[in-house]
Amino acid sequence: MNIQDLIIKDKEQIAIQDVFLSEENRAKIEQLIKEHRYVSELKEYGLPVTNKVILFGSSGCGKTTTAKAIANTLDKNLIILNLSNVINSKIGETSQNVKQVFDRAARDKAVLFLDEFDQLGKARGEDDNDVGEMRRLVNSIIQQIDYLPDDVLLICATNHVEIIDHALMRRFQVRIHYAMPDQQALDAYYDTLLARFPEELHPQQRVYGLSFAEAKDNLFAVVKSNLIKKLDMKGRML
Numbered sequence: 001m002n003i004q005d006l007i008i009k010d011k012e013q014i015a016i017q018d019v020f021l022s023e024e025n026r027a028k029i030e031q032l033i034k035e036h037r038y039v040s041e042l043k044e045y046g047l048p049v050t051n052k053v054i055l056f057g058s059s060g061c062g063k064t065t066t067a068k069a070i071a072n073t074l075d076k077n078l079i080i081l082n083l084s085n086v087i088n089s090k091i092g093e094t095s096q097n098v099k100q101v102f103d104r105a106a107r108d109k110a111v112l113f114l115d116e117f118d119q120l121g122k123a124r125g126e127d128d129n130d131v132g133e134m135r136r137l138v139n140s141i142i143q144q145i146d147y148l149p150d151d152v153l154l155i156c157a158t159n160h161v162e163i164i165d166h167a168l169m170r171r172f173q174v175r176i177h178y179a180m181p182d183q184q185a186l187d188a189y190y191d192t193l194l195a196r197f198p199e200e201l202h203p204q205q206r207v208y209g210l211s212f213a214e215a216k217d218n219l220f221a222v223v224k225s226n227l228i229k230k231l232d233m234k235g236r237m238l
Contacts, residue, residue, distance in 0.1 A: 001085065001093065006101050008080040015070040019062055020189050020212055025176050029066065032153075036074050039150055050173045054117070056161035057178030060211030062116060063157040066176075070155065071111035079105050080113045087119060095140035096131060102144040109151045117156035118163050134211065137163050145171045183208050186215055188235040193219055201226045 021029065035042060035050050042049055055063040071078035072238055079101065086097050098120070105112035114120065120141060145168075148154055156172070158164060169175075181189065185209055193216060203222040210218065 001097050001100075003100050005085050006082050006097050008082050009106070010078060010080055012068055013072050014065055016069040016073045017118070019065050019069045020181070020185060021062065021066070022179075022185075025178070027174055028174060029070065031171055031184060033070060033073055036151075036153060043150070049172075051148060051150055051153045052172050053153070053155050053174045053176065054161070054169070054172040055155065055157045055176050055178060058180045058211055059159050060213030061180060062212055063178055064113075067111065067113040067155045067157065069210040070153070071113075074111065074153070076153070077108045077110040078113060079108065079110045080115065083114075083116055083119060094137050098137065098140060099144060102148070105154075106149050106150050109149075111153045111155060113163075114154070114156045117158045118160045119168065142167055142171065162165060180209075181212060186210070186212075189215060190219060194223075196222055200230070 016029070016033070025064060032053065034095055035086055039049050055066060057063070068078060071103050081098075086094060086101075102112065104110075145154065161169075187206070189212055190206055203219065203224045203226075207215065
């Protein structure tokens with residue numbers, strides 16, 4: 001399969017300071033970024049560079065946004081694996097397709113982002129050939145990770161860390177957990193989102209118990225509804 005079919009192009013620019021993170025997670029990510037700014041200096045002292053990271057936890061809590069922000073901060077190309085095309089490729093081709101993407105990341109000295117990482121190590125059925133294919137895929141990924149150059153940063157994300165192969169999990173030097181935001185975190189997020197809108201468009205009540213992604217969608221739905229009502233009233237007055 002052509003390499004262009006195996007990756008997703010995403011040019012969204014996100015600043016790391018605009019990502020809502022817990023203090024613990026922000027400290028880990030800032031340390032990661034600093035290590036990749038000083039790769040040569042670390043090597044001079046024989047120190048290993050952290051370049052294999054897994055982000056796990058609740059959906060919609062910032063894992064993908066974090067990967068984009070890290071790539072943007074480091075001024076590196078972001079290569080996102082097109083999971084659908086990889087998983088749906090012909091039996092025997094999956095491992096080779098993944099290798100192509102790793103090779104591309106190595107050439108570009110990029111940030112390689114593998115979302116829904118649990119899907120790459122999970123059997124797709126009970127058929128012996130299918131299970132064997134997925135077993136070979138896990139072995140191939142382990143090999144690719146083991147020989148990953150220091151100047152390539154691998155970031156994997158999953159909502160189901162418990163089903164990932166243990167041998168794969170051992171390869172990650174840093175594991176970062178994303179929990180659902182509490183009320184204080186959501187209030188800060190709402191304040192940031194609402195700052196560019198006039199107060200008359202703000203919701204009368206805030207909704208909690210949501211992920212950041214759900215909160216954003218919910219908030220924008222209310223703001224749009226309030227704006228449309230305002231425009232309708234203005235139109236009737238003309």
